[in-house]
Amino acid sequence: MSLTLGALVGSITVFVLAIFLGFELISKVPPTLHTPLMSGANAISGITIVGALILSNSSFDGANTDVAALLAFVALVMATINVVGGFMVTNKMLGMIAGRRRKGGE
């Protein structure tokens, strides 16, 4: 699999459009939601978990496990904390703000 210039420009296009989309989506947010929005968006930035999963796919045999896989493992732990903790905490805050509790999270 080699990356062509065309594919790269395609990815950059997605990148630029998504930034504009982000600006449009939340141009007006009430202050009550500033913290939950931040913490919910933060949980979504844990999407890097996908990369951590792919790179954690390695044989694990004690001392011989390579450095790349160990780093990916650390990344996976951090990303999972970010995702699980982030969505749960956001849910908790929103439950209080809306005055009712909901089941959920990740």
Place this chain on the structure above:
Amino acid sequence: MVDPVVWDIGYLISASLFIMGIKKLSSPRTAPEGNSLGAMGMLLAVVVTLAKLQTEGVIGWELIIGGLAIGALIGYLMATRVEMTGMPELVALFNGFGGGASALVGLSEALKRIQDSNIPDPGVELYAIWVAIGLSGIVGWITLTGSLVAMFKLKGGFTIPFTGKWVRFPTWGPSWLNAVKTILLLSSFALIWMTIQEPSEHTWIYALALSSGLLGILFVLPIGGADMPVVVSLLNSLSGIAAAFTGFVIGNNVLIIAGSMVGAAGLILTFIMCKAMNRELFDVLFKAFGGSGEKDQLTRTKVGSDPEEVAMVLDGAQRVIVIPGYGMAVSQSQHAVKEFADLMESTGCEVLYAIHPVAGRMPGHMNVLLAEANVPYERLIEMDEINSEFPDCDVALVIGANDTTNPAARTGEGPLAGMPILDVDKANVVVIIKRSLSVGYAGVDNDLFYMDKTMMLFGDGKKMMNELNGSIKDL
């Protein structure tokens, strides 16, 4: 064999769920649903990735299952144990983890390619992937170390291990530090160039991690108290950008889409915070303000009042506006404030809360604290709307707020010039609960304290609120 396009469709659905989730998170009614959609999108992305790994041949499940299980357990414990008052620190910590994970994924990919001798020849692929690895590293490490510093600043300090001694976290930033930061940033970019020149060499990529990690620390270290909401939301934005760059590293669109949306959302919040302080982002980041600058010398005095006096003034008040600030968070007096509101309301008085956008240490800090104390969110009124209400208000109760109420901001001079403030001085009577007459973060003496209609209750927020509540009950 499953057609690889199936996985791409799965990721596309996941990205759509994130888009709808963020959209719904920006309105109070739909926000819980938005959060659930985001969580579903994430679950789908994880399931698709695992299914893809399974069909393409898994080398070993140990690290994958172990990482997911350990991370989920830690995340669950942290989220369930946190108190609302500890929320700013926890959000900062999670944010740092997200950035750190992105940086580590980039680093791991680089090392794996070096190990497997899978380094492309000079050309688009080499440049694109190595630049992406470098950028996800710079942004990711800055996010990690910057967020950790921010977390300790929000906590106020840390305990030295084994000794149990509490140390206040310093805010330190002489002006020459800006030159150091610039050099570190430039050398980080130079190191990306080096990794492209010698892609099989480990040294450069580790040096990059070191220089950008140090940059993150020096970047947040000089930024003090009231500027924290700006920094916290900026770091939030950076964690998204790091994830987007990681998407380029592993060639995955869902990372690029989700990451850049989070980046944009965080940036919007950052600008909202800057606007609420009438400061430019550049000034917040590179110019020391208040904390290390000159402070007004206090030349005036004011006689403190006692809770009984204040209770008598409050007796029969028809309309009370509470103005909370960081002091309410520090003294954790939100429950006492709610009890006060309940007492006043039982006599037919209307109680509203005036929320300045940068009150506290993170965006929406006051809202979260008051929500924890079960204050209905309809009572929390934004600055622009509440300001016209102050002239009709019998008593304005300021608890632990200072700069956000300082009329000096209207004069157009000094550090606070032009900052939008709450018009507390227009209320009929002003009651201020504060430890002393000391200046706020901006270092400007507050005329509000010395007005004839102002009553000062000197003391800890929670203690004074409780005494005030006691006096109201005794009437």
